[in-house]
Amino acid sequence: MSDLYEKHEETLSKARDVIHTREEWSAYPEMPSEKHFGEGSKQKGEDDFKALLGGKYEFKVPMQDAEYVQCDATSPYGIDMSMQYPKLDKDTLLERSQQAQKQWRKLDNDTRFGICMEMLDRLSKQSFLMVHSIMHTTGQPYMMSFQAGSAHALERGLETVAYAANAIESTAKTTQWDKVTGKDKEGNLISVKMDKTFKPRGKGVGVMIGCATFPTWNGYPGLFASLSTGNSVIVKPSDKAILPLAITVDIMREVLQDNDINPDVVQLAISNGDHSYTQDIVQDDRIKMIDFTGGNTFGDWLKKNTDGVQLYLEQAGLNNILIESTDNFRAMTSNIAFSLSLYSGQMCTAPQNIYIPKDGIDTNDGHKSFDEVAAGIATATEKLLGDDRRAFALLGALNSEDVNKRVQQSADSNKTFVLGMKTADYADFPDAKTAKPQLIKVSKDDAEMYEEQFGPIAYVIATDDAQNALELVCDSIEQHGAMTTALYSTAEDFKQQAMDEIADAGSPLSVNLTGGVYVNQSSAYSDFHGSGLNPAANTCLTDLGFVAPRFGWVTVREQTN
């Protein structure tokens, strides 16, 4: 048993339990408190971040012979994030990756798991550096950058290591096999005995293509799933969000080298605006698995152009809320307002389309008309974001100029606004691009209008009745895909019907959320992120199907009689 495995065994063992029981648990501190990270850690993280800005990002374990390329970028909060990153050509990357994998795949499984666990642990210790790098590349607010960007991303990574350990240990390492194969001339049974050994081996080189909004949370599952099952990984960040994954690769390479493993098990690939660089990498025969989160254009390109590679894709979707009735109108509207506001609707799990019967709904405050429900959500949103300091903590900034343009164009259109767009002013970041949610009233027949509008734009959709809303929601899941759906209903029969039908349409479902959990959030070890059952994603993050195909088995059998 390796030292690192022993060091982290208790944590891994607990993770392996809870992916079965699905109970609430976490391994890494999710509060940005020095109580967990040590005195001075907060300031040190900020100082380390600032020291990186504008310069060359130097890996502690360099990628030899890499050329430094200038990557220009501006933080969604307005600060200059231009830096230079090391870049290698495709063939060097792939040759080294394949070479490194030869050693990595042969390691004793426990040793490999121990190294993965140590990587997670060291990444956790750098959470106060990660928080700034996430915030200033993605535009996430501070608390989310800390939680989703570091702590929860690490939980998702650990979750895949736990699945890898379960999948690998589902087969005995060795067996003694004994089979009667016939009789000899005297009629005595003849048997053949064999010693068999079963060797799990990673399938080769994986590519993890990072997204611009959640480079770590969406990236760590694939990254650690590939690594823990014995593959090397090329990490290709979005040009908009390089730093968080550069820090990740840096720490991982250091852990590898500290343990006398070829650090090229993990390498960084900087496309820097050159799409053909990424395309050439993913189309190389040595690539056996690709993890991608992002838009349909490149996702669909990957499906068409990577022949027979194992693809784990999360693409665009359209998330719905269905309101049939509620016994806590105020808490419901507050909960929805929070979900619409969090990171300016730029989460793949953020709700966009809110289906409400045109004749209104029953609530604990009596019957509410469609307009009253819509106004309730609008009021709750205004109240939540009225104070710019609270807006700063929740909204964050707009991830890209595309989103900024989209929200401006929408705001300037002649739609029926229940809530018009407003901006927020952040004291520390006067140049931040911000937008509070727009809420637009539409008829169910305006389906084209409420197709995906990534960003803080939401729709209240008047349906014939609750049954009609349910049909429309299920159709939308099947047609456009969905990462999440929310349902509010106190009518037991309708609720059960909706729970069944939305599950069958293939969307994760949250029912009657009124407290401090939001439909946008999925909890590691407990909630499957995505279902693999609708066009938004072809896999769950994380289940056995996400991890087990990344390795194969070699049976070595030797006759012993």
Add this chain to the structure above:
Amino acid sequence: MSDLYEKHEETLSKARDVIHTREEWSAYPEMPSEKHFGEGSKQKGEDDFKALLGGKYEFKVPMQDAEYVQCDATSPYGIDMSMQYPKLDKDTLLERSQQAQKQWRKLDNDTRFGICMEMLDRLSKQSFLMVHSIMHTTGQPYMMSFQAGSAHALERGLETVAYAANAIESTAKTTQWDKVTGKDKEGNLISVKMDKTFKPRGKGVGVMIGCATFPTWNGYPGLFASLSTGNSVIVKPSDKAILPLAITVDIMREVLQDNDINPDVVQLAISNGDHSYTQDIVQDDRIKMIDFTGGNTFGDWLKKNTDGVQLYLEQAGLNNILIESTDNFRAMTSNIAFSLSLYSGQMCTAPQNIYIPKDGIDTNDGHKSFDEVAAGIATATEKLLGDDRRAFALLGALNSEDVNKRVQQSADSNKTFVLGMKTADYADFPDAKTAKPQLIKVSKDDAEMYEEQFGPIAYVIATDDAQNALELVCDSIEQHGAMTTALYSTAEDFKQQAMDEIADAGSPLSVNLTGGVYVNQSSAYSDFHGSGLNPAANTCLTDLGFVAPRFGWVTVREQTN
């Protein structure tokens, strides 16, 4: 718990144990004895087979509105196998398949497993019908038709049901989740409590494309993996081997209907020479997974033309034997002779290329020159097949006119034959196409000559020495793929090195086989068939990676406080 689940629970439970322990076990009788199948069962199977010939194959639970199409075929043993099979157009097949899946995916898992187990059990009971249908479509000899065609195929099917049960039950059905999310105004902890339900759901419609040589053994794993995880399946047999899969589908539909399940969960698709029919089916968006065993042409086409579909492929490979030394020369040559002869080398696991150091090897009978080793194998083969009744029991018949032509052309060439081709005469089947193995001597530099020659053609290849042989074997595995490799060595250091390097090259390996187990055979629950690690197959039959990606998870969570 369903009645069928209860009926078969003990068997399934044992299968779930042994896929972990990998010990020797079997669920279905592998000897064609009436002791297992009841008095008169043997004759009844033959009578039932003969009654089918020449007529319409009528399903006991018909595919409504199917048109009967004439499918002409001749048994490799020479008898007329022309029959009429029911055929539906693509859209009808897919619509019905999708419709049927909606019910199937929602069944309680135990109910679904119970139905799959009942299908296997009823198929086993028809082993004496299956044996003739396998023999006269594939050309397998009788005993192999019984074992590989029925008993062992069923074991491989059961194995996937066991993996499905393990994968599905790896997640609790429900959990109560409780998380502290903050404090109220009085400083008391606030928590959110949720009831969560986790619903596994099949991803949609699968296609199982049967092969011409092992329609059931290679087909049942994918078929039962898809079914047991909640998918419907369209079974597309090879035009050369329709009957075994028609019988399979027939029995499955009957079991479905007996249990009030829509029988279209399993349907038959007859391409009948029309490639575009198959291509249209597999390219339909509703298809989520494809299982295929066969040549590289269609396998590579599938990789290129089925965008983002989960592919489980077994394609062409090149299987090697490396002889460094042996302590039982006679038993080694006998074992190899058997492997070369079994089903005329038409197994995807049959060895073709035998690497021997040019200066010969050490044996229990002293040093043997290269030519002596080659002659030993040739002599053992001649002895094994000298008697035509024994040849009939081992060789079977040539699967196709392609194979027949290939062996003729090879036999007519001016190669250096250690063993020339001979035919066999079978008393009961005067028109059978037969060929005993050819053994051809080549230098290691004639690599093009010993590329894959599907059929009874093998090569003895003179290498510089044992190390050189090991390098060539590993290169061949990585370049051409391999389903099996055999090694003979008594030199402990070399043996360990070869075991390591061949495992790392990614081929299953059998060492020092001298008894009644052959390199061609892989044993369900114990040996992984293929590794998923070389070009011959992208997956193991069977491991978690073969089963788990066929379904996803829906999380339904409801706040309870």
